Amino acid sequence: MRRALDMLYRAAAGLAALCLVAILVMVAVQIAARLLDFALVKLGLPPTRFIVPSLAEISGFLLGAATFLALADTLAKNVHIRVDLLTTRLPDGVRRVVDGIVALLGAGVSGFATYAMAALALKSLSYNDLSYGMVAVPLALPQAVLALGLLILTVALVDEGVLAFTGNDRITGGGASV
Incomplete structure (x- = not known):
């Protein structure tokens, strides 16, 4: 089970990385x-006037996808910033219980957000909602990816809660703290 969860988190992080690479490629193109057009104009030639249609909009969708898909992996690798002024002063047993409760509360919030985002994606799909850019993107696509990222985060938070309650938490293993 541990291997399957870690693979799920890594796969989501890999998809997040691909989203960032797609943004990079589109912006670089x-x-x-633009540089080619500038050079052509300087040489007295007509510019190509090439643009990447809906660049800002599609980059925004990809950035949202990258952010939400990476959440579970960063949580599992303990690289989220944690405010642990109180919990570091608690005895280990109490700290594990507090960390477990907080993780499960976070899972509840994330689970509700997953439900709400999935419901929004289904509603957008049923209404055939499209974005307003030059490229009409079905809004259900980016919304579904956000819901997937939230679902994987919910699984990771439940995982962290279970690990904390069983004394196998990764929180004491390092990570950014405030």
Whole structure:
């Protein structure tokens, strides 16, 4: 089970990385096209006027996807910033219980957000909602990806809660603290 969960978190992080690479490629193509047009104009030639349609909008969708898909992996690797002024002063047993309760409360909030985002995606799908950019993107697609990221985060939070209650938590293993 541990291997399957870690693979799920890594796969989501891999998809997040691919989203960031897609943003990089689109922006690089747009910049290259602008530089080419500048050079062509300086040489007295007509510019290509090439643009990446809906660049800002699609980049926004990809950034949202990257953010939400990476949440579970960063939680599992204990690289989220944690405010632990109180919990570091607690005895280990009490700290584990507090960490477990907090993780399960977070799972509840994340679970509700997952439900709400999935319901929004289904509603957008039923109404055939489209974005307003030059490229009409069905809004259910980015919404579904956000719901998937939230679902994986919910699983990771339940996982962290279970690990904390069983004394196998990764919280004491390091990570950013405040």
